[in-house]
Amino acid sequence: MPSPPQERALLPALEGTKFLVHFAQTHESFRQAELDSLAVYYNLPLEWVEYSDSSPFAIISLPTAADARKLIGRSILAKGVYTLWAHAEDYDTLHSQIQKQPHLFPPCQHHTFKFTVDTFQSSRSIKEQHATIASFSYLNLQGGISMKTPELHFFVFEEFPDRKNLGRIFFGLKLGDSDRDSVNRYDLKKRKYIGTTSMDAELSLLTCNMALCAPGKLVYDPFAGTGSFLYTASHFGSTTMGSDIDGRQLRGKKDRNVVNNFKQYNMSNRYLDGFTADLTNTPLRKARYLDAIVCDPPYGVREGLKVLGSRDPEKGKTPVMVGGIPGHLRPEYIPPKRPFGFEEMLDEVLQFSVDYLVDGGRLAFWMPTANEDGETGIPRNRRLRLDHHCVQTFNKWSRRLLVYTRLKDEDVVEETEEEKREREDKRGTADQLNGFRKKYFEGFKAQDAEEEAGKSL
Amino acid sequence: MKILTTNYITCAVKACKTSSNAFPLQFRDAELVQEELELNEEFIKNILPRIEWPALVQTAASLGFTTLPSTKPEGDLDEQMIKDLHTLLVETQVISGKLVCGNCQHEYNIHQGIANFLLPNHLV
Ligand SMILES: C[S@@+](CC[C@H](N)C(=O)[O-])C[C@H]1O[C@@H](n2cnc3c(N)ncnc32)[C@H](O)[C@@H]1O
Numbered sequence: 001m002p003s004p005p006q007e008r009a010l011l012p013a014l015e016g017t018k019f020l021v022h023f024a025q026t027h028e029s030f031r032q033a034e035l036d037s038l039a040v041y042y043n044l045p046l047e048w049v050e051y052s053d054s055s056p057f058a059i060i061s062l063p064t065a066a067d068a069r070k071l072i073g074r075s076i077l078a079k080g081v082y083t084l085w086a087h088a089e090d091y092d093t094l095h096s097q098i099q100k101q102p103h104l105f106p107p108c109q110h111h112t113f114k115f116t117v118d119t120f121q122s123s124r125s126i127k128e129q130h131a132t133i134a135s136f137s138y139l140n141l142q143g144g145i146s147m148k149t150p151e152l153h154f155f156v157f158e159e160f161p162d163r164k165n166l167g168r169i170f171f172g173l174k175l176g177d178s179d180r181d182s183v184n185r186y187d188l189k190k191r192k193y194i195g196t197t198s199m200d201a202e203l204s205l206l207t208c209n210m211a212l213c214a215p216g217k218l219v220y221d222p223f224a225g226t227g228s229f230l231y232t233a234s235h236f237g238s239t240t241m242g243s244d245i246d247g248r249q250l251r252g253k254k255d256r257n258v259v260n261n262f263k264q265y266n267m268s269n270r271y272l273d274g275f276t277a278d279l280t281n282t283p284l285r286k287a288r289y290l291d292a293i294v295c296d297p298p299y300g301v302r303e304g305l306k307v308l309g310s311r312d313p314e315k316g317k318t319p320v321m322v323g324g325i326p327g328h329l330r331p332e333y334i335p336p337k338r339p340f341g342f343e344e345m346l347d348e349v350l351q352f353s354v355d356y357l358v359d360g361g362r363l364a365f366w367m368p369t370a371n372e373d374g375e376t377g378i379p380r381n382r383r384l385r386l387d388h389h390c391v392q393t394f395n396k397w398s399r400r401l402l403v404y405t406r407l408k409d410e411d412v413v414e415e416t417e418e419e420k421r422e423r424e425d426k427r428g429t430a431d432q433l434n435g436f437r438k439k440y441f442e443g444f445k446a447q448d449a450e451e452e453a454g455k456s457l
Numbered sequence: 458m459k460i461l462t463t464n465y466i467t468c469a470v471k472a473c474k475t476s477s478n479a480f481p482l483q484f485r486d487a488e489l490v491q492e493e494l495e496l497n498e499e500f501i502k503n504i505l506p507r508i509e510w511p512a513l514v515q516t517a518a519s520l521g522f523t524t525l526p527s528t529k530p531e532g533d534l535d536e537q538m539i540k541d542l543h544t545l546l547v548e549t550q551v552i553s554g555k556l557v558c559g560n561c562q563h564e565y566n567i568h569q570g571i572a573n574f575l576l577p578n579h580l581v
Pocket residue numbers: 195197198199222223224225226227228229243244245246249277278279280295296297298299303304305306307308
């Protein structure tokens with residue numbers, strides 16, 4: 001079972017307050033949001049000293065080296081963290097900065113060590129690397145080299161921003177690795193049960209980090225499908241619960257299902273339950289017991305967005321009798337479903353979160369920046385504070401991850417009468433303008449068939 | 458459905474949400490299974506304050522578990538209490554049967570451990 005990195009005692013040589021974070025050069029716009037979220041979880045005063053989306057290197061400040069190791073130990077988009085001694089644009093400046101801090105040397109001098117030269121967007125021959133390492137001989141390290149298990153691992157990072165010229169050099173000591181290996185562990189290619197809606201491992205893990213999923217917490221996905229977020233929330237220690245309007249998704253086929261995926265990951269004790277339910281007719285008792293809600297809501301009719309009920313609000317309000325017993329009690333009964341607007345559904349998700357999240361609990365979900373009705377707005381609710389808004393861009397479309405925190409009721413500023421009127425006016429006009437419903441219902445012929453089937457049973 | 462989950466489940470019919478008869482739902486023809494799972498002490502401690510104790514006692518009793526204290530354990534839990542709660546709440550589940558609403562009498566099916574809370578049209 002995955003567990004947090006071992007709390008090794010830190011050598012005094014590793015202490016510091018400025019740290020180099022080595023990031024993967026991917027999902028750049030999510031990187032700071034992930035670490036900021038982890039800092040909230042660990043209650044650490046993280047500060048960004050240097051950061052750019054175009055560089056894999058960032059400098060942060062934290063009170064202690066142990067804090068830095070803990071924070072990065074849960075990160076998916078960072079690769080590792082280093083106690084930073086110096087950084088400069090050329091070697092002369094780098095060496096003179098290091099030599100201005102001779103008090104750093106003695107704590108290092110009697111431990112086994114190793115040097116690594118790591119070059120970003122260029123390369124160095126072994127000979128060049130050795131020359132670079134030799135230029136640090138003034139550190140006067142006496143502890144002996146250990147290639148496999150060094151007590152101190154010195155790193156020289158060189159960055160070539162344009163692939164031609166050396167831009168920056170960083171010198172530091174390795175503190176710890178991130179949790180990036182988990183991307184491989186939860187890789188969809190290795191997962192026994194997946195479906196067309198499964199979310200890739202890296203983004204699922206990231207989503208759960210931003211939702212502050214952690215040991216002891218209860219996390220819920222109301223659109224769980226094949227369970228992608230359940231596994232990654234449980235990876236971080238949470239107990240998870242999922243539901244879907246389409247129970248076949250959770251049930252899978254034969255031995256390929258959500259329960260067995262939890263077995264595959266050796267986390268069965270962190271899976272509480274899965275059940276079939278419509279979020280807009282939830283069976284969950286209304287009280288604030290959820291620590292986080294993570295999900296990828298259906299974007300539209302084509303992606304299976306539907307709710308219980310008949311298209312015609314007048315129809316089917318009395319049970320249909322079949323052979324003397326009510327049709328809905330027969331085992332093969334399929335309740336009718338009707339189309340529902342995406343924005344309405346998001347409002348439901350937000351209101352649900354307000355009703356069920358504990359104070360400080362988080363809602364994290366994905367939505368396209370546009371769907372079949374055009375640009376989608378960012379939904380708001382006064383009891384939820386929008387903390388992060390990260391965009392992932394593909395060739396033809398883009399989507400965003402929105403992360404909200406449930407505020408304490410006493411911290412909420414209530415809407416004034418005027419604001420309320422304005423909001424309602426706006427909504428009314430929007431509905432008239434986009435002819436949204438009309439379009440929606442036209443595309444829903446297929447669903448009609450299902451509805452008819454439900455009624456005739 | 459785990460016993461813990463039943464403490465968070467009520468009738469999906471909107472009109473039943475406010476009725477005290479709708480919670481907890483009552484089991485009918487429940488088939489139980491117990492599966493040994495590693496104890497997660499932190500979770501048990503965190504979830505305890507969020508449990509509706511009388512409802513839990515009622516559900517447990519209806520399934521034949523009558524050893525729960527009648528009031529919620531408070532303060533520092535002893536090891537045995539944590540283990541017992543883990544066994545009842547997380548290791549025990551109903552794999553088939555029905556959950557019935559005491560207010561509207563609607564029955565929800567549990568099949569292969571997965572309960573179905575979808576409503577027929579006349580209850581939406
Ligand atoms: C984008 S998929 C999410 C997939 C999931 N993240 C996974 O790992 O497979 C959206 C899911 O929402 C479900 N869904 C659609 N309408 C729903 C509703 N009203 N209530 C609950 N689930 C619904 C669909 O059946 C579908 O499985």
